[in-house]
Amino acid sequence: MGTTQLDSVPEPKYWHLKTVLSDALDSEFAVGEILPNERELAARFGVARATLRQALEQLELEGRLQRRRGVGTTVAPPRVGVAVGDYTHTWTESGDDTWACVDSVEAVPPAAVVRLLDTDPDAAVHQVRRTRVSQGQPLAAELLYVPAASVPGLAAIDTPSGLARARAVLRELGRLKLEGREQSVELGSARADDAKELDRLPGAPVLVVTTRYVAENRTAAVAVATYRADTCRLTFGDSLGDANSVELLAG
Known part of the structure; x- marks a missing residue:
């Protein structure tokens, strides 16, 4: 990795350093390779460690680097394309690159979710936790909020919580005919x-996808999915089932 003179650069030093580091990642490092430690990098580029950290954080945000527990900072692989906008939807678990149930509890949802559900602020709903994995790599974690009115056939004798309950909620939710959905990303x-x-480490950059599912002219469920911003490239299909899609790149 070469050196560069940063003192005369008009843009912020960390931003220019980020560009220099990005070029070095393309030419000198392989995917998965561990970067030198902060002290060595800061000395090599003649910058303060605070400046270096800003550059590294930006590269992590853009998906070029990964911080791995017990390993250090490594060069990230290309982002995985993750489809989140197919109109055809299934709640069942099948094969790889799909949502897998973890558990379910009854709880009062956050205020933002209550507004989307248009339910009583103190009303408990079914809260299903799911995870999404592709090729053995964790991509996303989701909380799915389902009002009791959306799953009227849910048997009272079903277990009150846990994996079996989660699957029972999704099985009943699957009986509804979805009419549409609204999605937002932040x-x-x-x-x-x-x-x-x-x-990931707490505080790592993520993409939060909030989806409101509509059935019978009302909100049937709300999903809040947290995707890894360093590894995911989200793709959204047209809500009418058109083959065209729009890619949203993290960073």
């Missing part, structure tokens, strides 16, 4: 529980 930071499931 950049966020991984919370402790999501970070653990995604094998």
Whole structure:
């Protein structure tokens, strides 16, 4: 990795350093290779460690680097394309690159979800936790909020929580005929529980996809999915089933 003179650069030093480091990642490092430590990199480029950290954080945000527990900072592989906008939807678990149930509890959802569900602020709903894995790599963690009215056939004798309950909720939800959905995406930071499931550090950059499912002219469910911003490239299909799609690149 070469050196460069940063003192006369008009743009912020960390931003120019990010560009220099990005070029070096393309020419000098292989996917999965560990970068030199911060002290060595800062000395090599003649910058303060704070400046270096800003550059590294930006590269992590853009998906070029990964911070791995017990390993250090490594060169990230290309992002995995993840389809989140197919109109045809199934709640069942099947094969790779799909959602897998983890558990289910009854709980009062956050205020933002309550507004989307248009339910009583104190009303508990079914909260199903799912994870999404592709080729053995964790991609996303999701909380799916389902009002009792959306699953009226759910038997009272079913287990009140856990994996079996989660599958029962999704089985009943699958009986509804979805009429449409609304989705929004925003950049966020991984919370402790999501970070653990995604094998990331708390505070790592993530993409939060919020989906409101509509059936029978009302909100049937709301999903809040947290995707790894460093490894995922989200693709959205047209809501009418058109073959065209739009790619949203993290970073």
